[in-house]
Amino acid sequence: MGVSGSGKSTIGKLLANKLQFPFFDGDDFHPEANVNKMKAGHPLNDDDRQGWLEKLNEVAIENLATGAVIVCSSLKKKYRTILSKNLEDKHKFVYLEGSFDLIDKRLSARKNHYMPAGLLQSQFDILEVPLEAITVSIDQEPNDIVNDIMRKL
Numbered sequence: 001m002g003v004s005g006s007g008k009s010t011i012g013k014l015l016a017n018k019l020q021f022p023f024f025d026g027d028d029f030h031p032e033a034n035v036n037k038m039k040a041g042h043p044l045n046d047d048d049r050q051g052w053l054e055k056l057n058e059v060a061i062e063n064l065a066t067g068a069v070i071v072c073s074s075l076k077k078k079y080r081t082i083l084s085k086n087l088e089d090k091h092k093f094v095y096l097e098g099s100f101d102l103i104d105k106r107l108s109a110r111k112n113h114y115m116p117a118g119l120l121q122s123q124f125d126i127l128e129v130p131l132e133a134i135t136v137s138i139d140q141e142p143n144d145i146v147n148d149i150m151r152k153l
Contacts, residue, residue: 001074001130002096003123005107007138007145011096012071014146022063026072029055043122046078053082061086075127093133094149100124102139 002008009025016023030038034048056072063070064087074080074093084091104120134152136145 001072001080001093001133002098002138003073003075003103003127004120005103006096006098007106007142008071008073008096010142011094011138011145011149012069014142015094015149016069018146018150019067019069021067021069024056024059024063024068024070026052026056026070029059038119041119043119046076049079050082053079057083057085057087060091064090073123075123077128077130080130080132092153093130095130095133095135096138096145097129097135098138 009027012025013023015021030052034044034052037044037048053072053074056070060068060070060083070083072083074083080093100120107120134149136148136152138145140148
């Protein structure tokens with residue numbers, strides 16, 4: 001979990017490969033209306049996210065027995081509560097933590113993504129840093145981040 005540009009997709013794919021789990025990117029589950037709203041430069045609100053979070057929770061439940069890596073922003077505690085519903089204690093959140101400046105540089109360099117860099121501040125504004133998550137600094141190489149996560153799991 002983390003703000004846009006924190007490396008969720010890159011790290012999630014590497015982690016899933018290392019764990020031999022399927023990988024699911026939350027970006028792929030957004031309804032078209034959400035994508036269009038973000039493309040237009042408007043941040044999503046709680047109502048926009050509700051169905052999307054419920055769908056990701058369904059994916060987590062479907063993969064509970066075998067495991068999966070699912071990445072999404074999950075910026076607020078109440079979003080993480082929705083994502084965790086009916087998962088018992090069989091899940092972990094990993095928070096990819098980085099500074100605004102570092103992530104802004106990454107977003108500015110990113111091509112072919114619907115999330116404009118201008119929305120980054122809105123994500124930092126609503127971010128509720130998770131106390132229940134494994135926190136990993138993104139100020140290192142992707143493989144080092146994955147190794148750090150593996151040590152903390």
